[in-house]
Amino acid sequence: MSERLSVAKTYKLYLGGAFPRSESGRTYPVTDSRGKFLANAAQASRKDVREAVVAARKAFGKWSGATAYNRGQVLYRVAELLEGRREQFIAEVASSEGIQAKKAASIVDAAIDRWVWYAGWTDKIATVLGASNPVAGPYFSFSVPEPTGVVGVLAPQKSSLLGLISVIAPVIATGCTAVVVTSQDRPLSAITLSEVLATSDVPGGVVNLLTGHTAELAPWLASHADVNALDLTGAPDELRAELEASASGTVKRVLRATEEDWAKQPDIRRLRAVLETKTVWHPMGV
Amino acid sequence: MTWDYAPAPESRAIANLKPSYRMFLDGEFVEGSGEPLKTINPATEEVLAEVSTASASDVDRAVKVAKRAQDKVWGPMSGAERAKYIFRIARMMAERSRELAVLESLDNGKPIRESRDVDVPTAAAHFFYHAGWADKLDYAGYGPNPRPLGVAGQVIPWNFPLLMAAWKIAPALACGNTVVLKPAETTPLTALVLAEIIQQAELPPGVVNILPGAGDVGAELVNHPGVNKIAFTGSTEVGKIIQKSLAGTRKKLTLELGGKAANIVFDDAPLDQAVEGIVNGIFFNQGHVCCAGSRLLVQESIAEELLEKLHKRVSTLRIGDPLDKNTDVGAINSRDQLTKIQDLVATGEAEGAVRWTSACPLPEKGFFFAPTVFAGVSQAMRIAREEIFGPVLSVLTFRTPDEAIAKANNTPYGLSAGIWTEKGSRILWAANQLRAGVVWANTFNRFDPTAPFGGYQESGFGREGGRTGLEAYLDV
Structure with a gap:
């Protein structure tokens, strides 16, 4: 009896809650760590970047306006779904990163735990970063952190799942929305993550995932006037200065992060990087 | 019937105006090697004083002495000692507040009521507030023992000359950084009197350096490789140029730019x-x-x-x-x-x-x-x-x-x-x-050292004031 032929998946972009192909019609081959063909991924274009920014901007009002408790629940629900896909993620991480299943399992577990960690921050970060300001006068003054808006994220190139989750989760936990350029050569877990997000309660457009060539897409994200902040984590070294210079055109907040040891427990730096502080004053008196 | 106000001018003599002012470098007032500038009273167009300006080599020297002071003195000093220096500055500013107010109004053109009631007292308050942070940074929410950045290059505008100097210098010092500050071309005088106060407060030489000059001096400072942090308040146009010029460097940047509220x-x-x-x-x-x-x-x-x-x-x-x-x-x-x-x-x-x-x-x-x-x-x-x-x-x-x-x-x-x-x-x-x-x-234009101030979008990034404002001067 012959073995059953599996059904191969067509990998697409995740944009505004939908799974379109690149408008350019382009794809590029994705291989495992040994060079064996895995799939054709969509190769996003400049226009896809712009569509993604539009989707992220559209989603920003509702997502940033949701209660912190609600955002926490929505994000926790994502962790539940990640857990359900655990085996699939382990297989994908193992093949794309060229590691043993056991190591891949510990990475996937860490990624899910990381997501839970950030989910719990949604309704605590304002207490930690906000303040009642003891001003010298008859005024009540308070400061609150607020999401900066649409964040362009260049995801880590090496760490295809744990790194990816470590850069996306803090952005959306704050109430920002994200346009993410995934790892160029290891995009499969990002695509699986988008399937998780699509079936979760995270509204469409809050996270947009673009597979493709980082060097081609990053400049469009860096120069886009409706992007408020740029995370350079996965930027090619030779492009970092250029991207940052381009981001200055609209005074973007730039996170000069690089690939790091993602297994290490993070601090709240990535949350702070995409938060503004708003100070409100009102007179006191009878 | 109409009520006329009799003139009630503040005495100009209180400003102790001197014919010439020099830049403050390494604890001394020295002649800058740039082209001297004449600062005028915008209310009368008369020349108030001649002010020496910095050249590129002066900027280089200032950054080097600031670096030395940070490495050898200010950085290793305990927070409690740093605090006392900054408290001293706050107190001495208050002592010389009337002089500073009159000088500010002469050089800037703002009404004495504002310089006397807002600019100068708020500037002194900024030093007083931040002084207290110097030995409490462990509690500021950035983890244990947060480190300073090093040398802060600061470029400030002409609209609140002394107050902006205070907003910049006080948190930088509290966090353990040393400073090279460039006041605005048209309003250098009060920053140089602040330098006198800093000298009288016996701040170690090189911890604060004040270099007057035009935009070219600012550009030298911003682009100097020895500077670890840039803080700029001014136009969005210049802010973008600065952000661009720092691209690819490790310098930390905060910008407080324009608005259209x-x-x-x-x-x-x-x-x-x-x-x-x-x-x-x-x-x-x-x-x-x-x-x-x-x-x-x-x-x-x-x-x-x-x-x-x-x-x-x-x-x-x-x-x-x-x-x-x-x-x-x-x-x-x-x-x-x-x-x-x-x-x-x-x-x-x-x-x-x-x-x-x-x-x-x-x-x-x-x-x-x-x-x-x-x-x-x-x-x-x-x-x-x-x-x-x-x-x-x-x-x-x-x-x-x-x-x-x-x-x-x-x-x-x-x-x-x-x-x-x-x-x-x-x-x-x-x-x-x-x-x-x-x-x-139900109010407007209120400022306080405890209340973070700064913009969204193209009004800049980073905050000044409050616990939040410390982030700009810490390696966190």
């Missing part, structure tokens, strides 16, 4: 109180305020009544001698700035807005511009979009709260905003909706 008056607002707030919002400091309430958004149903009250109130503002204690609006800081204001006002008229200008008498000499209110302004007009940085208010109307917010947020800036309404829930709703770093409700 919406001041929103809802139909239930206490109108007389709102009028005072509107006047304070746009005519405070001749409108030379990055967070000025330069776009008045009035609910349509009360627009006519409010405008009438506003004209009446603005007509009573007294424009003239900055040293006169009765003066409400002083001199425009420079001829260049006056020309910019005049150009934008001409554009407003050409684009069809309805101009009303106070009939107040203006002094014959000096740079003055009468308070001006444009009605019938549409969002597309330049006077609704561009920062005028002068005593010019653009009035727009709205019908619904949602429309007010949409119009208020329709700007690439995001520094400040104002809300006038008696309804608490509406205040909190509007404050939440406005994309601005500072929101004043």
Whole structure:
């Protein structure tokens, strides 16, 4: 009896809650760590970047306006779904990163735990970063952190799942929305993550995932006037200065992060990087 | 019957004005090797003093001595000791507050009432507040033992010369950094008196260096490889250039840039109180305020009544001698700035807005511009979009709260905003909706060292003041 032929998946972009192909019609081959063909991924274009920014901007009002408790629940629900896909993620991480299943399992577990960690921050970060300001006068003054808006994220190139989750989760936990350029050569877990997000309660457009060539897409994200902040984590070294210079055109907040040891427990730096502080004053008196 | 005010000028002698001022480098006042500049009194156009400026080699020397001071003295010093130095500065500023106020008004053109009651006391308060942080940084929420960045290069504007110097220097020192500061070309004097105070307070040499000069000195400082942190307050245009020039470096950057704040008056607002707030919002400091309430958004149903009250109130503002204690609006800081204001006002008229200008008498000499209110302004007009940085208010109307917010947020800036309404829930709703770093409700233009200040979007990033403001000077 012959073995059953599996059904191969067509990998697409995740944009505004939908799974379109690149408008350019382009794809590029994705291989495992040994060079064996895995799939054709969509190769996003400049226009896809712009569509993604539009989707992220559209989603920003509702997502940033949701209660912190609600955002926490929505994000926790994502962790539940990640857990359900655990085996699939382990297989994908193992093949794309060229590691043993056991190591891949510990990475996937860490990624899910990381997501839970950030989910719990949604309704605590304002207490930690906000303040009642003891001003010298008859005024009540308070400061609150607020999401900066649409964040362009260049995801880590090496760490295809744990790194990816470590850069996306803090952005959306704050109430920002994200346009993410995934790892160029290891995009499969990002695509699986988008399937998780699509079936979760995270509204469409809050996270947009673009597979493709980082060097081609990053400049469009860096120069886009409706992007408020740029995370350079996965930027090619030779492009970092250029991207940052381009981001200055609209005074973007730039996170000069690089690939790091993602297994290490993070601090709240990535949350702070995409938060503004708003100070409100009102007179006191009878 | 009309009530005339008798002149009540503050004595100019209190300023201890000297014929020449030198830059402050490595604890000494030394001649800079740049071309000296003459700083003038914008209210009379007379030369106040000659000020030596820095050259590229002076900047280089200043950065090197600042680095040495940070490595050897200021960085290793205990926070408690640093605190005492900064407390000393605060106290000595208060002691010399009247002198600083008069000098500020002479050099800048702002009314003595403002320099005396706002600029100088708030500047001293900034030192006093930050002094206390120096030995408490472990509790600031950035993890244990947060480290300073190193040498901070700071470039400040001419609208609040001493106050901006305080906003920059105090947190930098508290966090353990050393400073090279460039005051604005047209207003270097009070920063150099602050340098005297710093010398009298026996701050170790090189911890604070003050180098006057024009934009080229600022550019040298910003681009000097030995600087670890840049803090800039000024125009969005220059801020973008600085951000671009720091791309690819490891220098930390904070920017406090321009604004075009919406001041929103809802139909239930206490109108007389709102009028005072509107006047304070746009005519405070001749409108030379990055967070000025330069776009008045009035609910349509009360627009006519409010405008009438506003004209009446603005007509009573007294424009003239900055040293006169009765003066409400002083001199425009420079001829260049006056020309910019005049150009934008001409554009407003050409684009069809309805101009009303106070009939107040203006002094014959000096740079003055009468308070001006444009009605019938549409969002597309330049006077609704561009920062005028002068005593010019653009009035727009709205019908619904949602429309007010949409119009208020329709700007690439995001520094400040104002809300006038008696309804608490509406205040909190509007404050939440406005994309601005500072929101004043039923008040305007309030500043305090404990309250973080800074912008969204193209108004810059980073905050000054409060616990939040420490982040700008720590390696966290």
